[in-house]
Amino acid sequence: MTGPGPAGEGLWRDLAPQTLARLLRTYGSSQFDLCEDAVQEALLDAHVRWATDPPDDPQAWLATTARRRYADRVRSDKRRRDREGRVALLEEPLRHEGVPSDDALLLLELCCHPALSRSAQVALTLRAVAGLTTEQIANAYQLPEATIAQRITRAKRRVAELGGGFTRPGDVAERLAPVLDVLYVMFTEAHHTTRGAPAQNTDLAREAIHLARLLREAAPDSTEVAGLLALMLLTEARHPARVGPHGRLVPLDEQDRSLWDRAMVDEGLALLDHVVPGAEAGPYLLQACIAGVHAHAPSTETTDWDEIHALYTVLEHRTAGRNPMISLNRVVALGMVQGPDDALAALDALEADHPRLGRVDAVRAHLLERAGRADDAAAAYRRAIVATVNVAEQRHLQDRLRALGIPPPDRGTEDP
Template sequence: MTVPGLDGEGPWRALAPRTLATLLRTYGRDQFEVCEDAVQDALLEAHVHWTKAPPDDPQGWLTVTARRRYVDRVRSDRRRRDREGRVALLDAPLSHEGVQSDDALLLLQLCCHPALARSAQVALTLRAVAGLSTAQIANAYQLPEATIAQRITRAKRRLAEVGSGFTRPGDVAERLAPVLDVLYVMFTEAHHTTSGAPAHDTDLAGEAIHLARLLREAAPDSTEVAGLLALTLLTEARHPARVGAQGQLVPLDEQDRSRWDRSAVDEGLALLDAVVPGADPGPYLLQACIAGVHAHAPDTDATDWDEIHALYTVLEHTTGGRNPTITLNRIVAASMVRGPEAALCDLDGLEAHHPRLARVDAVRAHLLERAGRTDEAATSYRRAIAATVNVAEQRHLRDRLRALGKGRGHQGDGS
């Protein structure tokens, strides 16, 4: 849910989903849209009142206010034929389930309802739990914003049709696949924001890791859950070295690895050591293994690129070649094994099938620079800058373009 002035700020990321989950448990899951509207109303009230006098208990204040706004909305809904019945339910909640260890995880499971298509499950949950905007979700899936908005609207309508049959799953494994997808997109958006700035969304990353830990407790035998948690830990461990003092993006090959969060690296690697032997690896465990290879290497030159390329090849096969971003990453790994020229040929083929794929121009520019084709590299850097909305990434690409220009100038002076 998006509230002007609130969306993206730390406390709201956790408060809003927990409040929504509380209302859904109290008044029934067929009331999803009304409950969501009530929480939005409460957030707007908070924006007005909290700037002057923040409450001692923000979660309690928001929940009480959201309940009041829900009551107001139900009582004013004269278009519904069962209006009186709904008002009566305000004093007799539909659900008396036990206290959930974390309301955000409960809401994550509820939104991933089997009555919804997988794509609708993920889109709705990314809005309700992660608080991502429709534009961010669309960017993550490389789809038009209108398509994602339509999915979310249809999902809400379907949940209303399901009504009181919308129950919590008896087994976490029932909805594990879409829940993992949601957490993965959450963390990907946090690590590589598509909304413009900053380069890294610390609050969203923290919430994704928090939920992944809870899911690991709920499904301790799942190697994919362990893989996702390991992947988030190993990736987040790089953050201190990934963003410079002025907010500039520092690519992996230029990072000071001594600044990586060693405790997060150790925890991630320990998870892999515990679950990889004998496992039939899925997409998340394979990506965690790739992150693990990077974590073991002291620098880029010492990295086992043959192993990374092999893992990406297996990952591409496991996902049926349906994820072009995985193919793009495999091409980058291949360039470290076979050189940039061969990788550029592969990149041409990928772009022909996926002309709107993010990062293609940035990767092409880097490969052309490595191949010494500086004029072409400069053109690709300009295209990449124009296609990138993330401010920190734009700055990084401009820096590379400027450095390339200086190098070309020096070559000209010496010739």
């Protein structure tokens, strides 16, 4: 048993959604706020007590403590008109047939209730299931923290209003789209953590893949579920080569591909071989196909950039231009196909449409460097360093700036 701190973060991430799911199954989704607060209090108790007195069964200990905290909260809630109803729930819990195979997936499905808006589904699930902070969710969607906080509060209120039992939807397809969106954002945050320290949240990536596998079992005919799982596997396979000494990010074109996890690569490619023929390609399957092209190539130079650019163009059309990050990636691929000058012109047009789009200056700096415009590239690198809060990305950009013979701006992110 590990106590608080980095070594135990994976344990906390596994236990929290499982415990919240148990409480919701017992007391009902109308008690979402109280159950979540009870779990958080139980986790605080665990952080203090387990350091010196770890339990034999952490999940049972946490569930028992959370139930006690829930009971304390209900009994002390004298200002609520429905206090008597809540006390009755303590004495006669909701009963359901069967036990879910995985509480985290069940909790995810509850948070993706069709009565919630898509934005509320995603925000609530990322908070309750993935354990992301409001800042992390806001960063993933490039929105103010206050906006995300309001979405989460309204979503929890709506779930409480819905009431009823904690049951699975009758048809998994009913909530498939928001569940896929949530898992994708989970995995994206794992590989591009808000603060970049560490550069990758391994526990969050592992949990996203675990849930994607469960979803694949529940919806074996969905090519989008298969596509998302393949995308996760092919991306996660690069992790051993993506992070170098001292947590430095290693870009794809500099990675030692012999370090890639071959088992994950093979599993991801086999999944694509199984589902792609005859499939109507959705956004996740298209992204997986792009990752598959990279996985097949032994180097950046031998990569089929024409295919990647074509896939990004289809993906951009398939998503109706709603995701400017897809357009940004297409610009990068365009630069590999037609050269940096054409890509820079396309980048200017993209920035005009999306003036607040992140990573534009980082991409611009890379293209300017390839075009031999060192002074302009340095200026773009400086702007990119100042604009990003991600420590790992800052350090990578600083390294690129140093490679041009120019010291980076002082932002307090330098290595000692």
